[in-house]
Amino acid sequence: MRTFSLILFAFFALAMQSAKPTRIIFFGDSITQAGVGAGGYITRLKDRLAKENKAADYELIGAGIGGNKVYDLYLRVEEDVIAKKPDVTVIYIGVNDVWHKSSYGTGTDPDKFVKFYDALIRKIQASGSKIVLVTPAAIGERPDNSNQQDGDLNQYSRFIRELAAKYSLPLVDLRKTFMDYNLKNNAQNAEKGILTTDRVHLNETGNQMVADEMYRVIIKS
Amino acid sequence: MRTFSLILFAFFALAMQSAKPTRIIFFGDSITQAGVGAGGYITRLKDRLAKENKAADYELIGAGIGGNKVYDLYLRVEEDVIAKKPDVTVIYIGVNDVWHKSSYGTGTDPDKFVKFYDALIRKIQASGSKIVLVTPAAIGERPDNSNQQDGDLNQYSRFIRELAAKYSLPLVDLRKTFMDYNLKNNAQNAEKGILTTDRVHLNETGNQMVADEMYRVIIKS
């Protein structure tokens, strides 16, 4: 009887261990901060996992702070990511590095963007977490390449693609996804309202699209 | 005898009138300022006209000043253009309206760009000169749309195309010409050296291309 109890205990202990959910931290800016709210992309990911009875397999944590640039992530990575021992860290940054150039005069130089991003990857990798990279989706949705920051967003997205290649990391290429969608669905060349509410932050369709892309790259793989 | 004199006078008057060259003023920024120098696009236009024995038919005047934006043209249009009674005025502006946003914080708002450009067109038209519009060619030559100012240059070029349509004016669409050329001849995605020396100012190939486009639109038509 006693032996059986022990075996049963061992079985459940194993089961519980195997049930330990994969902890995923979404590390980013205001888009990710809104991601955990009602209708946000992280909330939608959770909803989908629940529907598929995978809710217990994943713990999704939002770590987004409005206005953050790559070096803000660097300054708080120890506290907000590494201390929480995630299995996967999703780095979703870049909009403010470009945008703040014209709105505050405090954007991030291209070479510094790469340096801090690279240092961030190495710090998180050293902590044992897997990493997923994400390109910044949009500052303005006009598909004719006439949004003020299009050139810079394309450049910084290229840097992120190059970093993903350098470190062989999975990539959620939202810049490409959003552009492709707008080319098909924004014939009127509108600068917002297709996937964003205000040129930058996600509307319902945008949040669902980001959730789906995250699912495709992070959960499925 | 008297009758003969009159006939002779009429003949010469007619000859002189027919010999009066078409006066073309190129109104712009540093690119046009360099255009009258050795190898510059205006110099190349003159050379071509000379070769074709049309030198006497055209008087080409450079009125470019480094750093000029659309409202600088507006402030000096009376003195530098209208007072000189040109037959044709070529407006070639826009690079600094975009570029100075990040280099001095003093670029031109999109709506003000259009307002001043529109006012400029109306002033010059009222003076009797024909007008040709030109889109700004490049700030950076990477054909993958990742030059920092690409979005804005595309936007301001679109404004100029819309103004050309609104006033039914001939257009030298250098933005398109340069992009097309780089798509074919800049596989390495270089940011300068294809048509420019420094991302903005024209090298030999660039000056020749601008001269050819100007010829095609202004002289031939």
Next chain:
Amino acid sequence: MRTFSLILFAFFALAMQSAKPTRIIFFGDSITQAGVGAGGYITRLKDRLAKENKAADYELIGAGIGGNKVYDLYLRVEEDVIAKKPDVTVIYIGVNDVWHKSSYGTGTDPDKFVKFYDALIRKIQASGSKIVLVTPAAIGERPDNSNQQDGDLNQYSRFIRELAAKYSLPLVDLRKTFMDYNLKNNAQNAEKGILTTDRVHLNETGNQMVADEMYRVIIKS
């Protein structure tokens, strides 16, 4: 009888002429736009004139539009000022010429600020209106000269003082008035809340101070 009628007519004509109020247009940005609202500086000026039984002597017109810079005033001076035939035009501009450098990258170059301001003065003078100049009060109220735009605001205010001297125009030197007041009443080095609500726009004390300064320079003189 006829003679009497003529005398009566002459009397009324004279009375009407003497009753024609002095028309003053306040030409500016969002601060002047708010000036005609409840508690605004123009409203306070009207209230004071009413109390002093001078309401019939003056017609105060607000012509402020949010975000305006000196060249916006230039673009709309015909319609919004000259067409209304004011006796006095108060030019109150400069905050956005400085501020938009960092918030949009579209501030006004120092030399262009002077050129457009000068052209504006000459246009309004040519129309027969008297002119009063005003320096921009503040972008941040810290009296230790550590507000980001202090240097530039001091520079552009100096330009306005020089223009007032050049054209012998009355000057409402709000930059100096605000600095003097903050030096005495802002020992805690606060960046707002003394004369402004948000570093730029006037609170009650600020609106009253501007009204008093306008009265002192425009009405009394």
Next chain:
Amino acid sequence: MRTFSLILFAFFALAMQSAKPTRIIFFGDSITQAGVGAGGYITRLKDRLAKENKAADYELIGAGIGGNKVYDLYLRVEEDVIAKKPDVTVIYIGVNDVWHKSSYGTGTDPDKFVKFYDALIRKIQASGSKIVLVTPAAIGERPDNSNQQDGDLNQYSRFIRELAAKYSLPLVDLRKTFMDYNLKNNAQNAEKGILTTDRVHLNETGNQMVADEMYRVIIKS
């Protein structure tokens, strides 16, 4: 004899150890990069120490790189400072954090400036080096507070003074020294030529003044 030799050797060894010079690293931007050149402030410090027969007591190392901001120092502090085990590190930074706001749109936010500066101090202190702080001298020398960046330079200098107080560190307050000098010696309100060649970089008088201030705070104390 042998004993004597050993004693003599021990004496010299001790003498040499006591002669081990104090290693001072000057950690900064282009001003410090030029500081080690002919007539530069570090060169002048060396010259003065040589004249006073103290050359052997100090090893002065320049670690300045043009264009550096506080986070550039942070990114290279391990390699360029800590690895060289200095006794004293002089942090002389801030001009580009302010200047690049308008010249590239990539200046440093006020709160990030403090965060990175603070992190830099803690890293260097943890390595065992003493630290001396320096405020940025000038971007423009007009003593009437009308240089474009005066407000911001005053703000960032205040931050540095507050950090010096927080960590009880010696301070070379060049911002104050330069302003005091210009108030006495720049009656014509010139923007350069008093202590700088170009509003920022030091002329002979400026280099000597910085050398003297460094000497007063670092060497004497």
